[in-house]
Amino acid sequence: MTRQRIDDLRRELNRHNYNYYVNNAPEISDIEFDMMMKELEALEKEYPEFDDPLSPTHRVGSDINKGFEQAMHIHPMLSLANTYSVKEVDEFVSRCREGLMGEKFRICGELKYDGTSISLIYENRRLVRAVTRGDGEKGDIVTANILTIRSIPAVIQAEDAPDSFEIRGEVLLPWKAFERLNEERAYNEEPLFANPRNAAAGTLKMQNPAEVARRELDAVFYYLIGDNLPAGNHYENMQAAKRWGFKVSEHMALLDSMEAVDSFINHWDRERKDLPVATDGLVFKVNDLKQQLNLGFTAKSPRWAIAYKFPAERALTRLRFVSFEVGRTGVVTPVANLEPVLLSGTIVKRASLHNADIIASLDIHESDMVYVEKGGEIIPKITGVDTSLREQDACPVEFVKYCPSCGTKLVRPEGEASWICPNKYGCQPQIIGRIEHFVGRRMMNIDGIGEEISQTLHDTGLVENIADIYDLTAEKLMDKAGLGPKTTARIMDGIESSRHIPFERVVFALSIPYVGETVAKKLARGVKDIDTLMTADEEQLTAIDEIGSRIAGAIREYMTNEKNIAIIERLRAAGLQMEVEATGIEGSEKLKGKTIVISGTFAHNSRDRYKEIIEAHGGKNSGSISKKTDYVLAGENMGPAKLEKATKLGIPVIDEDTFLSMISNDDK
Numbered sequence: 001m002t003r004q005r006i007d008d009l010r011r012e013l014n015r016h017n018y019n020y021y022v023n024n025a026p027e028i029s030d031i032e033f034d035m036m037m038k039e040l041e042a043l044e045k046e047y048p049e050f051d052d053p054l055s056p057t058h059r060v061g062s063d064i065n066k067g068f069e070q071a072m073h074i075h076p077m078l079s080l081a082n083t084y085s086v087k088e089v090d091e092f093v094s095r096c097r098e099g100l101m102g103e104k105f106r107i108c109g110e111l112k113y114d115g116t117s118i119s120l121i122y123e124n125r126r127l128v129r130a131v132t133r134g135d136g137e138k139g140d141i142v143t144a145n146i147l148t149i150r151s152i153p154a155v156i157q158a159e160d161a162p163d164s165f166e167i168r169g170e171v172l173l174p175w176k177a178f179e180r181l182n183e184e185r186a187y188n189e190e191p192l193f194a195n196p197r198n199a200a201a202g203t204l205k206m207q208n209p210a211e212v213a214r215r216e217l218d219a220v221f222y223y224l225i226g227d228n229l230p231a232g233n234h235y236e237n238m239q240a241a242k243r244w245g246f247k248v249s250e251h252m253a254l255l256d257s258m259e260a261v262d263s264f265i266n267h268w269d270r271e272r273k274d275l276p277v278a279t280d281g282l283v284f285k286v287n288d289l290k291q292q293l294n295l296g297f298t299a300k301s302p303r304w305a306i307a308y309k310f311p312a313e314r315a316l317t318r319l320r321f322v323s324f325e326v327g328r329t330g331v332v333t334p335v336a337n338l339e340p341v342l343l344s345g346t347i348v349k350r351a352s353l354h355n356a357d358i359i360a361s362l363d364i365h366e367s368d369m370v371y372v373e374k375g376g377e378i379i380p381k382i383t384g385v386d387t388s389l390r391e392q393d394a395c396p397v398e399f400v401k402y403c404p405s406c407g408t409k410l411v412r413p414e415g416e417a418s419w420i421c422p423n424k425y426g427c428q429p430q431i432i433g434r435i436e437h438f439v440g441r442r443m444m445n446i447d448g449i450g451e452e453i454s455q456t457l458h459d460t461g462l463v464e465n466i467a468d469i470y471d472l473t474a475e476k477l478m479d480k481a482g483l484g485p486k487t488t489a490r491i492m493d494g495i496e497s498s499r500h501i502p503f504e505r506v507v508f509a510l511s512i513p514y515v516g517e518t519v520a521k522k523l524a525r526g527v528k529d530i531d532t533l534m535t536a537d538e539e540q541l542t543a544i545d546e547i548g549s550r551i552a553g554a555i556r557e558y559m560t561n562e563k564n565i566a567i568i569e570r571l572r573a574a575g576l577q578m579e580v581e582a583t584g585i586e587g588s589e590k591l592k593g594k595t596i597v598i599s600g601t602f603a604h605n606s607r608d609r610y611k612e613i614i615e616a617h618g619g620k621n622s623g624s625i626s627k628k629t630d631y632v633l634a635g636e637n638m639g640p641a642k643l644e645k646a647t648k649l650g651i652p653v654i655d656e657d658t659f660l661s662m663i664s665n666d667d668k
């Protein structure tokens with residue numbers, strides 16, 4: 001029995017570790033995870049005969065990603081003992097007092113930032129390496145991505161900084177940047193990040209530093225390690241790090257009694273909601289470095305520190321009704337409308353129920369008392385139902401079968417969780433959604449037409465579909481839509497400028513199902529012009545990177561619909577860009593059918609330019625080496641792991657000069 005439970009817990013914890021650190025998609029809350037870990041720790045302590053050095057209790061979760069080079073940590077990156085109880089924090093203070101044999105000591109209280117940890121190594125006051133926590137002993141080298149974070153100094157100027165040192169901290173995505181990123185992802189029909197922590201971890205592991213830079217990560221530092229540190233205590237060392245150019249917590253406090261610790265907890269439990277970045281608790285550290293040394297470490301964490309975690313905020317309220325809302329792409333989303341309840345400082349009236357599967361798994365009934373939670377997420381969610389408070393004759397909530405807006409029977413595409421209204425051209429929210437999307441900032445960028453004006457233009461009959469936008473005149477906007485001269489001028493300017501927007505963005509603006517921003521770019525570059533896009537068959541489409549049969553099917557369906565064909569012809573006549581801009585590369589078929597992986601940095605052209613060159617000569621780019629790879633185009637600093645893999649698979653590794661001579665025209 002016990003053995004079985006221990007095995008189950010280990011297996012489950014390993015699986016959740018993987019979901020959290022590798023996939024950035026946790027399935028359970030931190031509290032649930034910690035509870036399981038505590039149960040396993042207790043069982044292993046009680047039954048030492050079942051202990052195992054490889055148990056998750058002896059390891060910190062791994063975030064190692066196969067695509068990055070790895071480095072050993074100079075000092076292992078341990079985690080912190082954590083608790084949800086103030087009493088256990090007090091017990092920690094008592095343990096320190098005993099451990100220090102009555103010596104006076106102070107505790108530094110600080111915020112526990114909820115991001116992903118990073119270790120930076122400086123040599124000769126220059127940043128030489130940034131490494132993720134990994135499995136605690138070795139992690140991924142992510143220096144190029146870290147250098148996109150503007151608040152991290154690459155070179156230290158301060159006189160009092162040691163030549164070499166290590167500093168550890170947390171990479172974060174501030175709330176504002178997180179919300180912006182998720183809005184973008186919603187538009188592109190990409191899965192949303194559950195919270196800023198997953199978004200930060202996911203971003204740090206991206207292979208393209210330019211995209212990382214766009215997302216605007218930030219970092220706060222909380223631990224300095226080295227031989228010649230400026231002070232003998234943590235607090236002053238952090239102040240020194242601040243002078244050297246690092247962001248450190250602005251809210252550190254030196255506490256000299258248990259009462260002071262408790263009131264620090266009470267203060268931040270209230271105030272943390274107003275911070276610009278996500279925090280999930282507080283950290284208490286013995287301040288004096290000699291005393292830290294005295295207290296030492298266990299196998300997993302320092303004895304001189306503890307993390308106090310804030311409980312996730314949860315409220316119980318009554319479900320009034322479930323409404324079903326249709327979006328631009330026809331997806332029907334269930335929304336729980338609630339009796340207003342106060343949660344993390346805001347009144348919550350609505351919460352997402354995501355899809356039919358979630359409704360079924362919650363087994364939610366009409367008028368149920370439901371638990372609403374707002375963890376790191378912006379949109380509150382229903383996490384459970386108190387069935388003991390259920391009214392006797394309550395019926396289960398059922399997902400609608402017909403579109404709540406136009407009454408059409410809903411369909412559920414095979415293998416998907418969402419129900420969709422198939423009446424694309426007759427369903428109001430879909431029509432208006434497509435107009436709004438078309439004029440959006442990252443599409444045709446027609447300034448002046450927002451949500452409200454899209455609706456007005458549609459209601460007045462001026463704009464039935466996106467092509468009608470190009471028939472608008474200043475007179476129509478003022479007389480029929482009742483817009484003022486300033487707004488009218490802005491819209492007319494926007495329409496004019498949109499004629500120069502590149503083809504890639506036109507493709508994105510069309511609202512082809514499943515074609516988000518990234519796919520639109522690849523698609524446009526793959527087909528090169530609208531005529532090819534309109535006639536390409538499945539085989540031609542799936543030959544393009546990232547386009548599988550599902551997307552190809554959606555493109556074919558869109559491009560064979562008469563209404564869409566008429567709209568595209570009118571957009572073409574209105575003067576929109578219908579082909580990709582010339583790259584200036586004279587193409588050939590020299591690389592036809594060849595798959596090439598680019599690695600490292602180059603002297604003659606940028607990596608992106610090499611990608612274009614490969615495509616112009618009929619080749620295909622790929623991000624990872626496999627049996628299908630024909631060549632690896634290797635620059636400076638190609639990773640040893642990639643080289644090893646290519647060698648193992650017998651794939652030729654060529655340098656840039658060899659590559660350029662392969663595609664050059666002077667056949668020798």
Ligand code: IVH
Pocket residue numbers: 078079080082110111112113114116117118169170222223283302305307
């Ligand atoms: S101190 C040896 N201080 O929490 C002590 N950690 O659960 C090193 N964290 O891995 C950690 N804010 O990623 C420390 N003010 C803070 C922190 C902090 C966030 C993270 C860190 C660590 C994890 C432990």
